[in-house]
Amino acid sequence: MRCAHAWVNMVTVYVAPVPAQIAPEWLLRLSDAELARADRFVRLPDRLSYLMAHVLLQFALDAYCAGQACWRYDADRYGKPYLVSPRKDIHFNLSHTTGYVAVALSRRGPVGVDVESDARAEALRDMDAAWLSPQEIAALAALPPKDQDTQRVAWWVAKEALIKAVGLGLRISLPSVVLGANPVQPAHLPDAFTQPHDAWQVSVKALAGYRIGVAAPFGVSSARAVTWLSTDLSPGSTPILMFTQQ
Template sequence: MADDTIDLFVGLIETIDTPGAVDAYRQFLSANERARADRFMFERHRRQYIFAHAMLRLALSHVAPNVAPSDWSFDTGRYGRPFVASPATALHFSLSHADGCVACVVSRHEAVGIDVETVSRRVAPLSTALRFFAPEEVETLRGLPEPDATQRFFDYWTLKEAYLKARGFGLNLPLDGFAMQVSQKAIEISFKPDIADDPDGWRFSLSSPSPSHRLAIADGSRTAGGLPISRHAWPLQDAAE
């Protein structure tokens, strides 16, 4: 891993969930993580949690191969953002999962975030946007026909969530406090006057891991042109060995 890189790991559950995979990945989790997995009411949620948190551990160890996947421990910051508690490392991460997909990014820059959403679920773009989004985003959605409005809605949603994760504020920063502008040329962000942030310091990317998923990455490293993203095939060859 180069110092100025975002390492991206994305896995579709259908390609991960092979016979014996859950038990193999479960072995990488801490006792607390295994206990939390066991508390899920639905089996699909339990399996998704196991795959996502095992992916994070394996991804960190892929970037820092001197640390075994089971040796990472985590804590949370003031607003609930998880971080590596031990061993001491310069690595930062962001983790996301939706029905059928798990994803994470690892970087030496703290201000990185990722979000993945299932775009096949039913949603009312305009009514949801009216509740949560900035006025500029609502007006853009009003002017789009279906299914373009639904696609742009998920662009906005994933980009906003990725930004919030990168800032580490969670929902303590309202979704209507900043607006995304998406075009073929660029993805940009703007802020209300009361939000102290520099829009020029952010770079964003959008992709579709599958026809059913939309994924966004927020890069607040302030690196000129943004950090290059290195995508790794998942599962890693040695992930479940």
């Protein structure tokens, strides 16, 4: 099975809104562990978002590698997922929030993705000191009030994508990940990232009331190359045929 994007330093991000119902045949592609984990979500919207993120992962891998397979993965001791079959050379990450899901794939190296509703800005506003650096707080204060919440959500998904890419989660202090405002790119990263900050690149996209951040270590001399694709996950649709460029 040959991957369609094996020829370039590229991250491909697949995104989809969460439908009100899940096609039963799609659930057959998930593992028993995924289904059991979904059952632990108390709220139906959370359960649907989790399931659809994992369904999207199956379809995204099919599209990326131009062939359907039973994709299975495991997680390392820090909880970062990795493929175990039928191949192991594709890095991936997935994210879900109420109403929207995203999957990022790369053959170049580790990748992280995060999706969040623009409405998250209100909650973020009340805890700036807990996740923003002093430099970012100063940059935020210099922005017009109408732009501050947009900047908050963009920084949030970018930081989440970065720490998910490196795979250490909350072991990394968010204020230690320092981002510029325009563009949203790393200005300082802690030692856990192992590479200088300018080796990492971030892309943030606004889509249908959500912000999606993706991060990967493309290398100091590499141009950013992110492809954004979307699909419809409503029952009766055919996702492999319906991925479209965003």
